[in-house]
Amino acid sequence: MIIYADNAATTKMSQTALDAMLPCFTEAYGNPSSPHHIGQEAAKLLIAARKTIADLIGAEPSEIIFTSGGSEADNQAIVTAAILGAKKGKKHIISTKIEHHAVLHTLKKLEKDGYEVTLLDVHENGIVRLEDLDAAIRPDTALVTIMYANNEIGTIQPIAEIGALCKEKGVFFHTDAVQAAGHLPVNVKEQNIDMLSLSAHKFHGPKGAGVLFVRRGIPITAIIEGGAQERGKRAGTENMPAIVGMAAAFKEACDNMSENMPKVQLLRDKLIDGLLKLDEVILNGDREKRLPGNVNVSVKGIEGESLLMMLDMQGICASSGSACTSGSLDPSHVLLAIGLIHEVAHGSLRISLSEYTTEEEVDYILEKLPPIVERLRNMSPVWKKMKEVK
């Protein structure tokens, strides 16, 4: 049995999305900038994809910029706000300690350029304190960027409240909705979001396509210069197949959200309940305000990678911390930010489900995991010390 339970890292393409993409390779393969009919066929698909996505998040088509993915969208949103802010002498940016590296590293670059960055602490469950945000906003604050839902621990932030606060204070609000889009409702108007990033491959769309929503009237800075694509705000021949596939996948995900997500959540809760029955296993993140598919636990006394490898040998694909940070030696900054000690952070296990996950698969995980944990603990000096102390 092969169980793909790493949907926060990336998802399997939906058949609907793939079917939508294929004609872009073989028939409507034109460049949408070309005036002839093969190009214009592509242009029509591009317009339709833009409208589909705009409609699904409560935006206008002209507010949608297609990017190569979530990272690019995050980079561009932050650079846009930073440059706008600087023009008005505002060089302070607020974010949180649990953002994705696409946000954190962009902020670090800006710090080198003389911007000041405040990274808010979060509660133990990973939720930002609104009063902290309120206190942090200054007259020279150019941007608040806070993710909609966290990629590691699944915690969902009070986005509408944050949006309302930012609006009240007259500060731009960007949210990295890469993990939320397609899984949680997004409405940029109701939630007072000025800029938003999403990435297709997190909701069964293709890799290589993302969206940056920017509210009309905010002058956008291009980070890739060249042709006049995307109204001059993002140069490069449009990745038509991926854009069309993204729109199809996003529509499918949003249309079926109210039906699918409660089901995913039930599986998630069954899995969490089962895991918490094990000795010295703790849940990371909030029990309720949590992405429907996210399970993240720390299994004390063992290290995550070895746990993953043993799970993998049983056909279970999961993750320990963010997929993007694997290969690094440091434990996840998110787990440290919610107060875990290094040792416990190293023992984290993220199992991320999707609408493709079955109950049988959850049962299989719950069956295979305990003996693996036992085996690893049996060879762990850390576990032995823990048990001696107790």
Next chain:
Amino acid sequence: MIIYADNAATTKMSQTALDAMLPCFTEAYGNPSSPHHIGQEAAKLLIAARKTIADLIGAEPSEIIFTSGGSEADNQAIVTAAILGAKKGKKHIISTKIEHHAVLHTLKKLEKDGYEVTLLDVHENGIVRLEDLDAAIRPDTALVTIMYANNEIGTIQPIAEIGALCKEKGVFFHTDAVQAAGHLPVNVKEQNIDMLSLSAHKFHGPKGAGVLFVRRGIPITAIIEGGAQERGKRAGTENMPAIVGMAAAFKEACDNMSENMPKVQLLRDKLIDGLLKLDEVILNGDREKRLPGNVNVSVKGIEGESLLMMLDMQGICASSGSACTSGSLDPSHVLLAIGLIHEVAHGSLRISLSEYTTEEEVDYILEKLPPIVERLRNMSPVWKKMKEVK
């Protein structure tokens, strides 16, 4: 009959490339950063694609960075050299007047940041004068960026000579090989190229993937920050299907280059000869040092878009100037740089062939074009004035 003759704008996917991509959607859909076997399957494909491409241009796999396309690669190459140069007090960059906007607009941005840019003139055939380049290089020159082959007029630059000169002078040399890759031989060692950009969709690969080659030892600046993908030099989940498709398409193109390109060139020459038989039609670019698939003529007395539209109604998809600049009112900067007056530049027609083009198609174009030209000239006050004057 539908004839796609706009291959400089984008190409139809090769079946080989598509076949290589498909498993990335449905089976090896993992994130190559994920340590489990589905992720590692993707990681293996990524390693293989990198090696394939490196081998084909005479580079090392570690010198290859995957980007979202040619524009991003151009931007990153230039920014990298600019930042490196600035560290050594070198803020002068040399390029040409006929570069793609991905280069020109990036240079314009740098000018605003205090860099000095010299844009070399070109001969009437579009070729750079080596002595001009030699004279332009200064002690504070940080970069020479000259395209391998032009996207509009197809002119091929003496890249190896330019590379040798830059090496001798100790200046970094970047070439935008977007139009050349897959059509002309590339060897970064022999041609002394320090940085090179290419884009998959110009050689029957997928849209949304490109390569930036950077010689080992040159510290690269990321323009998209975030995860540790591409050794931290280009963040964002890798666009696996497109990368794998690009490698397959590039291998196919390079492996068959010596067989295909002479055939394409024969068709090109037949088409050029046929077009030049028409009254007041001139060839733009060099007759010999020209991309195998590129035909670019100016049909005096008529305007390009209307010509394109009439051709399109006959099923012939061509272009007038760069696809990227359509929608703008100005005639192509390339045509102006080779000395055309506006009026003649507006009447340019680019017909770009590929290995998929047949002789039958060329014959069809030669049959359909003359009556269209006549019809448009018959309603053109410009043409009438021209004829009166004569």
Next chain:
Amino acid sequence: MLYSEKVMDHFSNPRNVGEIENADGVGEVGNAKCGDIMKIYLKIDDGVITDAKFNTFGCGAAIATSSMATEMIKGKTIDEALKLTNKAVAEALDGLPPVKMHCSVLAEEGVRTAMLDYYTKRGETMPEEYRPKCDGDCSECG
């Protein structure tokens, strides 16, 4: 670009292409630098435009708007024809892409310039408000 069907129809079968010998009014607008030149010929009898023809060097929209504008003024009185606006031409074509709206301005200006020629030839003065404003620099209406 995405032209409407009407534009495509007027582009592929342009009405009124040609010249009028001894026309009562001739107007040429635009310039080759910008890629659009329209030359409009009018035949005017008893204050009514009995014929209109054009020659155009330009893009699809330029040809279609020339065709539509000449169609729209044929059979109209001078007063009616003077009131032809670029918007009306664009609307009659079911709209134009934003980057092509200047072509409809060119058509309006072409008609007015031909009218100016008519007034001038007759030694009359054209009503101020309908005089052509285009100075041939198309970047203004782009």
Next chain:
Amino acid sequence: MLYSEKVMDHFSNPRNVGEIENADGVGEVGNAKCGDIMKIYLKIDDGVITDAKFNTFGCGAAIATSSMATEMIKGKTIDEALKLTNKAVAEALDGLPPVKMHCSVLAEEGVRTAMLDYYTKRGETMPEEYRPKCDGDCSECG
């Protein structure tokens, strides 16, 4: 990551897991902060390592290198065992990914630390060149 088959074998079927009661030498290296701790137990008779066991908290490479290192020193004389290098362990595993090379260093240091314990228990001094150098800060060998 792409571990070799040898690494996968030693990870999934680690040799010599466990503890040795009244071991002649015990060494613990690494720290939980870095995510790797190895504890090596040695039984030494007449200058020959007759048994070696380990307990490891760590990644796949940490477990595999522990397993391989203990395998490699079993049956060896003290002198031979002291000469075990991290490179030899990594090579015996058909290589390790660059980011995991520090695990092989940990294994080498683990053996040497257990040896140091053996020397110390016997009131002897360990040859200077083989003394463990690891200060537990794994960022050094990362």
